[in-house]
Amino acid sequence: MTNVDALVKHAENLNISLKEEDIDKFILYKELLKEWNEKINITAIKDDEEIDIKHFLDSITLINTGLFNEKIRLIDIGTGGGFPGLPLKIINDNIDLVLLDSLNKRINFLDEVISKLKLNNVETIHGRAEDYGKDDNYREKFHIATSRAVASLDVLSEYTLPFVKVGGHFIAMKGEDIEEELKNAENAIKTLGGRFKEKILIKLPGTDIVHSLIIIEKIKETLPKYPRQAGKPKKKPL
Numbered sequence: 001m002t003n004v005d006a007l008v009k010h011a012e013n014l015n016i017s018l019k020e021e022d023i024d025k026f027i028l029y030k031e032l033l034k035e036w037n038e039k040i041n042i043t044a045i046k047d048d049e050e051i052d053i054k055h056f057l058d059s060i061t062l063i064n065t066g067l068f069n070e071k072i073r074l075i076d077i078g079t080g081g082g083f084p085g086l087p088l089k090i091i092n093d094n095i096d097l098v099l100l101d102s103l104n105k106r107i108n109f110l111d112e113v114i115s116k117l118k119l120n121n122v123e124t125i126h127g128r129a130e131d132y133g134k135d136d137n138y139r140e141k142f143h144i145a146t147s148r149a150v151a152s153l154d155v156l157s158e159y160t161l162p163f164v165k166v167g168g169h170f171i172a173m174k175g176e177d178i179e180e181e182l183k184n185a186e187n188a189i190k191t192l193g194g195r196f197k198e199k200i201l202i203k204l205p206g207t208d209i210v211h212s213l214i215i216i217e218k219i220k221e222t223l224p225k226y227p228r229q230a231g232k233p234k235k236k237p238l
């Protein structure tokens with residue numbers, strides 16, 4: 001059976017203690033990830049320890065932002081194989097989670113994971129961020145929006161900020177070297193009603209990899225004209 005020893009060991013370095021039932025869920029999640037990855041492309045990361053560190057552990061680093069202390073509604077944009085949304089849900093059941101991705105086969109995978117892991121209060125959406133950001137059921141309805149490895153911060157801000165309530169936050173998971181990307185996104189963040197709050201650098205335990213969490217606070221409602229139609233944010237970033 002697949003193990004998650006590396007995850008358990010390194011989570012302690014991040015001051016995260018995993019319960020037995022969480023560990024069982026991560027084991028099952030990894031089995032399903034490896035099984036489905038043989039049929040459809042979900043992730044290029046296939047090694048056991050790498051899955052533990054680069055997917056599971058990397059995802060749960062967000063828990064130390066201090067934004068997860070109460071019951072929250074969270075949307076993960078361009079979630080792919082469920083990262084970072086699903087690992088966060090596994091360790092914190094207080095999250096009411098929406099996973100959104102434009103690729104249906106990844107959504108089918110996520111539906112199976114959610115069912116096999118018996119997770120409650122998780123919804124999957126097959127669609128584009130630009131379309132759902134205009135939908136009244138989702139627009140400005142979330143305390144937190146997350147995203148990893150989807151687009152540059154200017155484009156990503158237009159995908160994510162429309163979902164965030166005023167007073168809520170968008171957390172972008174980025175690499176270490178983020179200053180120029182952040183500068184290029186200043187206009188988009190402001191235009192969409194956001195304000196850069198802080199950058200948290202995180203060294204991924206067991207590696208030399210440093211990641212940054214970019215935290216953007218929503219301070220004003222997003223104007224109705226945003227997000228622009230699908231494809232536009234990427235073609236012509238704000």
Ligand SMILES: C[S@@+](CC[C@H](N)C(=O)[O-])C[C@H]1O[C@@H](n2cnc3c(N)ncnc32)[C@H](O)[C@@H]1O
Binds near residue numbers: 080127
């Ligand atoms: C490189 S993958 C990253 C997946 C996951 N977040 C991770 O870090 O492993 C990017 C994902 O974003 C999705 N995506 C890209 N543009 C999108 C959009 N406009 N709306 C919704 N999903 C999008 C793709 O389908 C893909 O699954």
